[in-house]
Amino acid sequence: MANITRIRTMQSLHTFLVAGLFFVLNLVIASQVIAADEPPTNEELEQQLEQAAGDKKTAIYLELAIKNRNEKPQLTIDYGKKALEHIRQYPNDEDEVLVLCNMAWSYMLLGQYDEAEELSVRGLEIAEGIDDIKSLIVPLNIAGLAYWRQGRYDEALALYHRALDIARELGDTSGESATLNNIGLIYVENGDSPKAFDYFTQAKNLGDKLGDKHKMTIAMNNIAGIYSSQSSYSQALEVQLEVLKVREELNDEPGTAEISLNIGITYIHIGEYEKAHEYLKRALNFYEPVGDTRAISQTLNAMGLAYFNQEQYDAAAVHYDKALYYARQTNDKVMEANALISKTELQIARHMPEDAQESLNKAMALVEEIGLKPLEVKTNFHQAEIFLIRNQLDEALTHIQTAIELATEARERAQESDSYELLSRIYEERGEYQQALEAYRKHKVLDDDIFSQTNSDKLSQLQSLYEAEKRTKRIELLERDKELQAAKIQQQRFERNVWIFSLTLLLFIALLLYGRYSQRKVNQALSRALETQTGLMQAVAHEFRAPLARVQLGVDMLEELDDGDKKVFQNINRGLGELDSLLKEILALLKMESRQELEEFQPVIVGDLLAEQIEAYQPLHPNKTITRAEPPRGPAEFQLPKKHFEWILSNLISNAMNYSEQQVELGYRSSPSALEIYVDDDGPGIAKEDRDKIFEPFVRLDPSRTRSTGGTGLGLAIVSRLARLYRAEVRITTSDLGGSRFVIYWPLHKYIK
The missing domain is CATH 1.10.287.130 (Signal transduction histidine kinase, dimerisation/phosphotransfer (DHp) domain)
Incomplete structure (x- = not known):
């Protein structure tokens, strides 16, 4: 029974991820950010910030926050803080609401729910003062999500219903679909499967109406979760496989990985562990390259459960440890607590009470900080198990009674049933057989109620499915007749056009x-x-x-x-x-x-190369100073075409020395993909409109850059052509010294001509 409860908890956690993914889509729509085929990178947006001012700068900060909120939530928080500082100078209520919502979302990903609640409520209060009620949909959903993650289901439900009313009033079908899914998920947590099923079905129908298969599959995935929670694993698997097929057709790799993880969990329920491993590995093969630590942790935890049920305890332990590592990398306290609880269950099964107690103590500290009642139920349940193993029966009795109270309060009926079964065993060990019998009877009553409710839920769902199927068949017949008429007309057009097409093709x-x-x-x-x-x-x-x-x-x-x-x-x-x-x-x-020949690449220590250039040029200009900036941390040696690279660097330094007043500075920094070297001078600088011209042969700029300052007019032309030969890039910006900064961005991947 403990394993069943644990699996249900995993499904609840996965349901949260599904809601999160869908809510991100809702945020994108609400923020009215139009995505390009190739969205700008962080670096490109940072460059735009240098030129932007006023509201445009706020918009760029907001775009950066939205861009990074799932993969790099801390970065979103940092950009959000900068955006809020800028909004104080240029007030904009709509932008402030979106910034606060994105920051709240990021705090939730990091498991910091108090901060998330504070920001989401603040965003909602600002949205209340905006004339356009559409601006309320996003903060209402975000605040609801913050309450939900803290187990405050009634407060979350009230906010979601308000958002649903607004979406329907405005005819916002996308917002309505998102909110219907969120409401359904709350009813799942409350144990009201028929209501949850109804809301998910409405969301699915809206997805059909919009022609949005992505929204439709999210609702279907949630419906599969209900089937699974009712132990209807074959029905859950059927729906999940259908979702998988659609997402593969859409070439939706993240969605395919997500549903593969769900299918793997369903196969664990069924007991087909090899099949479970097959789908879980498929999910892991997607998540690991993209670095989605949260999904990696969840997948590894599920794989550990499969090994646990196969009694391959060593393999289970390895996967639980990896899941714990990635949960800590993600800084998600809920994920970390679940991984620690998994380890506790394994150590209890292996009769290692001391190790189990150590893992559980860490989990209990996290659960106390998070404040989620379902997790409090589990920690008290396992604490009672450990005390029972140690024969500390009084302590075991105290913790299992606490678990029952918390399970009743949180409406976690399956966990309440398991807790009564454990209570019965504790009373039996104490020799209190009458109390043991009463506890076991309560366990059986709860199990029977759950079974009856499950059957009732299935009947309600079947009735709903029957009505939906009737409507679908009627529409399909009308569509089929329409398609038949259209096919006849299309056939006539085809026969007429085939000859024209053939002649045109030959010509x-x-x-x-x-x-x-x-x-x-x-x-x-x-x-x-x-x-x-x-x-x-x-x-x-x-x-x-x-x-x-x-x-x-x-x-x-x-x-x-x-x-x-x-x-x-x-x-x-x-x-x-x-x-x-x-x-x-x-x-x-x-x-x-x-x-146009490339030079062989060889290892070059860039710091030494810069020092050699300084030593060569300083004597030629005794009245000026050339210095090197402090080298950065990280690699110092790079694979470069030494002769050509020295040629580029020499021309850039010669140019800077000729046009500087007194000082030239060299420096570099690197990333995994590129080496960046800059040459600064304190000369008169170059106007923006002239920066592209100076790379042309024999071009000099009046009055400061003429033959009187030295040079042939070809040095920068050679720099530009050599850089282009190696697919590098030379840019000109304003130097901190007051003059020009020449920056060469050199790719570090192996060049293929």
Whole structure:
């Protein structure tokens, strides 16, 4: 009986996750955030914050909060706090309500229900003052969820019913469907399965009406949960397999993993443990790569239960320990308490009372902090079991009586029944056989009531299903007749259009073949022209260098013979030096453009490379200072094309030294996917509209960036092309030193040309 109670608790926990997933969808709709095909990353949104102001900045903070609330709830809380600070300067009640609701949701994921309740109630109070009643739907549901997670079902139900009335008044079908599911889940907790079944059925019908299979499968999954709670596992499994098929058709991987977990739990009920492991592993194979620690913990706990029922206690212990580890990673106290209770049950079954007591003490501390009565019932129940094993009968009697009181108060009839059965055994050990008999009779009465209620619930559900099936069949007949008429018309259109399509296809193929033939000839001509042009430019550059060298030699000889004014010769030498540098850069650029070859990657210690560059450039500019920022924590060695990377870095540093006033600073940081190196200067900076231009060859910006400051005008062009060759990116922003910051984002994955 203890195992049955435990499984039901697991299902209750899973039901909470289903409601959470659906409620997230409700929040997205209510917040009116339009999702793009490829939503912006956190980094991109952070960059937008730099340019945003006023309400736009609040909107970006809100988008960041919504984006991270499931995977990184603490990040949502941090962004929410920033958004609230900004809202104080630019008041907006609607945005403040959504920020508070998202923060409350994140606190619930972290198991911090007091903070969640405080923020959700505050959001509801603000929404009460907004003229648009639609703004009440989200805070009503969030506040209801906060009450529900604390076992305050009546308060939660009142808020949900109010949200349902508003959704119906506004014709908000999506909000109505979400709230119907939440109300149904409350009735499940209250043990009123017929009412829960009715609300889930309404939610399912709304999903059908909207054509939203996702909403429909959520309601169906909850209906399966009712079947399972009534021990109708075959019916539950039938519904769950249907849900699985739909979610696979929708290519909904998270939904498929979720229903696979449910199916695995149902197979545990049925006793087909190998099948259970098959579906639970499928769920785990999805959750582990995405890092969903909460779902991983729940799945591992279920796998541990399967091994426990197979009496493979060592395997069960391993999975319970892993589930406990991930629950602590998630910082979900409910999950952690359940994992500890699982360990306690296993240790009791293995006759290890001392270990069981240690696990239970940790669980009881968490349960006392959370304040959930169903978990208090379980901890008192297992404490009584441990005292019974130790033959501490008075203490066992005290705890089992507490468990019965709490189970009665929480309307946990299955746990109340199990507790009376254990009470009977305690009285029997004490030699109080009359009390033992009375306790056992109460256990039997409760079991019979549960059995009768289950059958009554099944009858009500069957009647509801029969009426729904009749309506469905009537609609299907009308739709089938309509489809038949449409098929006849479609057949006539098809026969008429097939010849037109065939002729059009033949013409298209002919044009395509001719176009490809013409394009091939054009490409060949262009390739030959480019090769000729490149060769000619290289030849000109090489030929140009030879006479320049001779002129340079003659000037040097004149300079030695003539002791007069050497300024003219110095100017000639300077000009010739500039021409020589220019030709070298042109040849390098041409070579790079024509070859496009990648250098072999090798290990490079970036800090040492920066130090070498500082040592090379500092003597060339004795009146300026070049420094290196404090290296960050983490890896210092990276796989890089050393020669090309030094070329890029050298050009960036040379550019910064030329245009700085007194100071240049180098630094770097890294992430698992990219290396980021920046070069700061305290020069005049670059206007935003000019930042793309400076990567073009021979482009200089007036008045500050001209040949008088040095350089050929090709250094940054070479940087841009080398970066593009390795799929890196060069950006320009404003430096903390007051000038420009050149940042190179270098991908760390292996480059494939």
